[in-house]
Amino acid sequence: MADPKGFLNHGREVAESRPVQERVQDWNEVYVPGSLLPIISKQASRCMDCGIPFCHNGCPLGNLIPEWNDYAYREDWAAASDRLHATNNFPEFTGRLCPAPCExxxxxxxxxxxxxIKNVEVSIIDKAWETGDVAPQAPERLSGKTVAVVGSGPAGLAAAQQLTRAGHTVAVYERADRVGGLLRYGIPEFKMEKRHINRRIEQMRAEGTRFRTGIEIGRDLKATDLKKRYDAVVLAVGATAARDLPVPGRELAGIHQAMEYLPLSNKVQEGDYVAPPISAEGKHVVVIGGGDTGADCVGTAHRQGAASVTQLEIMPRPNDDRHPTDQPWPTFPILYKVTSAHEEGGERIYSASTTRFEGDEDGNVQWLHLAEVEFVDGRPTQKPGTDRRIPAQLVTLAMGFTGTDRENGLVEQFGLELDERGNIARDADFRTNVPGVFVAGDAGRGQSLIVWAIAEGRSAARGVDHHLAGASALPAPIRPT
Ligand code: SF4
Structure with a gap:
C-alpha cells in the first residue's frame, strides 16, 4: 500500500494548465510541462489500496491501479511502468485522452x-519514456502465421502489438497517409501531441509490426484479395459513418462534419498545409454537439482565431432551473464537463435544436436558426415561439457516428453481417461471420472511448492468437457487448 495516511494528509491536486492567453496562441498540450512530477508521489499516496478496488471495475482494461500508485508513491518508476504496461499498451494515450471512468x-x-489516477498514469509513462524504460519487445520466435490489421487507431494498434509480440507477422493497413487513425487526425495537438504516437509506432516497427499507409481496403485492395494473403484479418476500421443534420440549408458552403474540419487542422501541424483549407479565422463558428469531438472543434476554432465560438447541445443542463426533471437521462456528465477548450472561451447553449441554416447570395452559410427544446415522453420536442437565429459562418457537425462506413465496399466484399446498430457483428471471441476475419474497436462496439478501443484490440488479439495457434496466453480484458 502507498502511505496509509496519504488521503488524510494530502488533498487532490491535478496537472497545472498553461494560462489561456498563452496556450491559445499555440498548439502544444495545454498542461505546464513537468508540473506533475513534483506532486505525483503525494497524489499517488492518497490511494487506499482498497480490498475491493472499484477503480478496477471502472477501467475496461482492468488497470492495476493500486499497484502502480504504490510504485509511483515510492518513485520506483520502472516497476510502476511495468505494472502499467501489464494491462495497457498505450498509457500515454489514455493518460491524456481518457475521461477516466476509474476516477x-x-x-x-x-x-x-x-x-x-489519470495524472499518475501519465506521469509514470512519461517518466518511463524519458528514462528509456519503454523498449521494444520483439518476439523470441515467429509463428509463421500472418495477420492483416485494417485500421491504425487505438484498437488496431493494440491488436497489432499484441499479435506481433505473440510471434505472428503483422501488417497494419491504413487508408490515410500516416498511422494513427483518429488519434492522429481526429485529436487536436493541444490534447495530445503527435510525437507520442510517433514514438510508439517506432517501438512497434522495432518489434516487427509492418505498416502500409495510403491503402484503403475495399477500394485500393479488394477485401477478398487481402484475405487470401493473410491467415487472419482484424478489422479495426472504426465507426466512421457520421450522423448528419438534414435540415433546410444543410447544402450551404461552410457546413462541415467535424471529421472533415479537424483532420485538416491536424495536417497543418504535420506540415502538410501552411494554412488549413477549412479555417475558423475571423468567422462566427457554431459547433453542433456537446461531446468531446465538439470540444475539440471549439479548441481548434479558438486557436484558428474565430470571431466567436458557440457550441449547441440538445440536452439540457442537469439541475437547470428551467429543466429540472424533463430529460430522460438524469446524469449524463460527459456532456456537461468543462474541458480545457471550454475554459478558453465561447458560449454553450443547452436545450437547443437546429431548425435550419440561412446563407448569403453566394451560397455561404451566414446564420443558424435554433429553437429551444423540451423532452416530451422522452423525446426532444421544439418549443413553439422560441425560434431565434445566431451568426454562423462556419458550422461543424459533431453529433456522433452511426456505424461502419459502407462506402468503400469492404463490408460487401467480405460478406460481413452487421448488427442492428450498423456495426460489424461478432461473437464472444470477436469473430465475424467470415472465417478468419475478426473485428475490434468501434467497428464492432460502436463509437466509444479510447480505453475501450485498446481493451477491444487486446481482447480481439487473444481471439486471433487462439484461432492461429489453437491456444493463447494473451489477456482478454473484455467481452464484446
Ligand atoms: Fe481504492 Fe482504486 Fe481509489 Fe486507490 S484508486 S483508493 S484502490 S478505488
Whole structure:
C-alpha cells in the first residue's frame, strides 16, 4: 500500500494548465510541462489500496491501479511502468485522452475527491519514456502465421502489438497517409501531441509490426484479395459513418462534419498545409454537439482565431432551473464537463435544436436558426415561439457516428453481417461471420472511448492468437457487448 495516511494528509491536486492567453496562441498540450512530477508521489499516496478496488471495475482494461500508485508513491518508476504496461499498451494515450471512468469509480470519491489516477498514469509513462524504460519487445520466435490489421487507431494498434509480440507477422493497413487513425487526425495537438504516437509506432516497427499507409481496403485492395494473403484479418476500421443534420440549408458552403474540419487542422501541424483549407479565422463558428469531438472543434476554432465560438447541445443542463426533471437521462456528465477548450472561451447553449441554416447570395452559410427544446415522453420536442437565429459562418457537425462506413465496399466484399446498430457483428471471441476475419474497436462496439478501443484490440488479439495457434496466453480484458 502507498502511505496509509496519504488521503488524510494530502488533498487532490491535478496537472497545472498553461494560462489561456498563452496556450491559445499555440498548439502544444495545454498542461505546464513537468508540473506533475513534483506532486505525483503525494497524489499517488492518497490511494487506499482498497480490498475491493472499484477503480478496477471502472477501467475496461482492468488497470492495476493500486499497484502502480504504490510504485509511483515510492518513485520506483520502472516497476510502476511495468505494472502499467501489464494491462495497457498505450498509457500515454489514455493518460491524456481518457475521461477516466476509474476516477469516477474510485472509493475515495465517496467522501473526498478521488485519486488523480489519470495524472499518475501519465506521469509514470512519461517518466518511463524519458528514462528509456519503454523498449521494444520483439518476439523470441515467429509463428509463421500472418495477420492483416485494417485500421491504425487505438484498437488496431493494440491488436497489432499484441499479435506481433505473440510471434505472428503483422501488417497494419491504413487508408490515410500516416498511422494513427483518429488519434492522429481526429485529436487536436493541444490534447495530445503527435510525437507520442510517433514514438510508439517506432517501438512497434522495432518489434516487427509492418505498416502500409495510403491503402484503403475495399477500394485500393479488394477485401477478398487481402484475405487470401493473410491467415487472419482484424478489422479495426472504426465507426466512421457520421450522423448528419438534414435540415433546410444543410447544402450551404461552410457546413462541415467535424471529421472533415479537424483532420485538416491536424495536417497543418504535420506540415502538410501552411494554412488549413477549412479555417475558423475571423468567422462566427457554431459547433453542433456537446461531446468531446465538439470540444475539440471549439479548441481548434479558438486557436484558428474565430470571431466567436458557440457550441449547441440538445440536452439540457442537469439541475437547470428551467429543466429540472424533463430529460430522460438524469446524469449524463460527459456532456456537461468543462474541458480545457471550454475554459478558453465561447458560449454553450443547452436545450437547443437546429431548425435550419440561412446563407448569403453566394451560397455561404451566414446564420443558424435554433429553437429551444423540451423532452416530451422522452423525446426532444421544439418549443413553439422560441425560434431565434445566431451568426454562423462556419458550422461543424459533431453529433456522433452511426456505424461502419459502407462506402468503400469492404463490408460487401467480405460478406460481413452487421448488427442492428450498423456495426460489424461478432461473437464472444470477436469473430465475424467470415472465417478468419475478426473485428475490434468501434467497428464492432460502436463509437466509444479510447480505453475501450485498446481493451477491444487486446481482447480481439487473444481471439486471433487462439484461432492461429489453437491456444493463447494473451489477456482478454473484455467481452464484446
Ligand atoms: Fe486507490 Fe481509489 Fe482504486 Fe481504492 S478505488 S484502490 S483508493 S484508486
Amino acid at each position: 469516477s469509480a474510485c472509493v475515495l470519491g465517496i467522501n473526498q475527491s478521488p485519486v488523480t
